[in-house]
Amino acid sequence: MFSATKPKIKNPVAIQLQEIMDRKKTNLCVAADVDTKKELLELADAVGPYICVLKTHHDAMDDFDQDTIVQLQLLAARHGFIIFEDRKFADIGSTVHKQYTKGYRIADWSPITNAHCVPGPGIIDGLRIAGMKKGNCLLLLAEMSSKDNLANAEYTSKVVAMAEQNEDFVIGFIGQRRLGDKLVFTPGVQFVEKSDSLGQQYKTPEEAVANGADVIIVGRGIYANANPAAEARRYQEAGYQAYLKLSGQPAARMTVSG
Numbered sequence: 001m002f003s004a005t006k007p008k009i010k011n012p013v014a015i016q017l018q019e020i021m022d023r024k025k026t027n028l029c030v031a032a033d034v035d036t037k038k039e040l041l042e043l044a045d046a047v048g049p050y051i052c053v054l055k056t057h058h059d060a061m062d063d064f065d066q067d068t069i070v071q072l073q074l075l076a077a078r079h080g081f082i083i084f085e086d087r088k089f090a091d092i093g094s095t096v097h098k099q100y101t102k103g104y105r106i107a108d109w110s111p112i113t114n115a116h117c118v119p120g121p122g123i124i125d126g127l128r129i130a131g132m133k134k135g136n137c138l139l140l141l142a143e144m145s146s147k148d149n150l151a152n153a154e155y156t157s158k159v160v161a162m163a164e165q166n167e168d169f170v171i172g173f174i175g176q177r178r179l180g181d182k183l184v185f186t187p188g189v190q191f192v193e194k195s196d197s198l199g200q201q202y203k204t205p206e207e208a209v210a211n212g213a214d215v216i217i218v219g220r221g222i223y224a225n226a227n228p229a230a231e232a233r234r235y236q237e238a239g240y241q242a243y244l245k246l247s248g249q250p251a252a253r254m255t256v257s258g
């Protein structure tokens with residue numbers, strides 16, 4: 001998705017993402033799966049200079065509130081990253097429309113969100129109503145990182161076809177390899193671990209990028225480290241150098257810009 005190698009995707013969030021990735025030389029998304037508002041804001045501030053996207057699970061926190069959204073948006077503007085609420089919508093169109101626009105109103109503060117495709121194309125239509133008006137975009141879950149998941153090749157190819165029918169709103173996929181000409185965000189990335197005790201499976205940043213990841217998603221590899229900022233810097237560098245290698249460009253010295 002760095003502009004040297006990717007075709008232009010017209011959605012405004014994709015354009016902003018490409019600009020951020022080029023300017024900050026980063027394809028790193030941090031999965032900020034911490035418990036409290038304080039931890040989330042401290043983590044976002046610490047890793048902000050090194051990331052293009054910050055991924056949240058707002059419903060997996062103890063004290064997420066409206067002010068968390070305001071503070072997070074300020075940090076996103078200050079550091080130049082995009083917020084991605086990993087809501088994994090999975091219901092009929094009418095219900096996901098409500099889930100996206102009510103409660104903590106994800107459509108208002110998260111330019112990127114994602115959806116399972118089990119319900120069929122109605123789920124995209126339900127999210128599109130509010131999402132397009134607000135200039136948001138959607139990722140479809142085409143593949144998962146977890147062991148023995150049910151997304152087989154036939155399922156994945158149907159998800160890719162659904163994306164092709166919705167090119168204005170759907171900018172890409174959560175997946176483990178290159179899927180068509182859209183963006184691929186790959187979770188399950190860590191330098192050290194190969195798995196966790198609950199079915200998660202990891203690739204290194206190099207493996208993920210070589211498989212076709214445009215954006216690598218790293219959670220515990222960064223936030224569970226004693227120095228998340230330094231670790232984010234290492235993942236940024238590894239992800240960017242892997243991209244340069246893949247695209248046949250010489251290794252580059254990293255400069256950090258916020």
Ligand code: 5BU
Pocket residue numbers: 031033057086141143144145146174187188189200217218219220221
């Ligand atoms: P980890 O701590 O790096 O294992 O966190 C991975 C994050 O990515 C976590 O927020 C998951 O909810 C998310 N994830 C994933 O791990 N695998 C998937 O296939 C999808 C999302 Br979809």
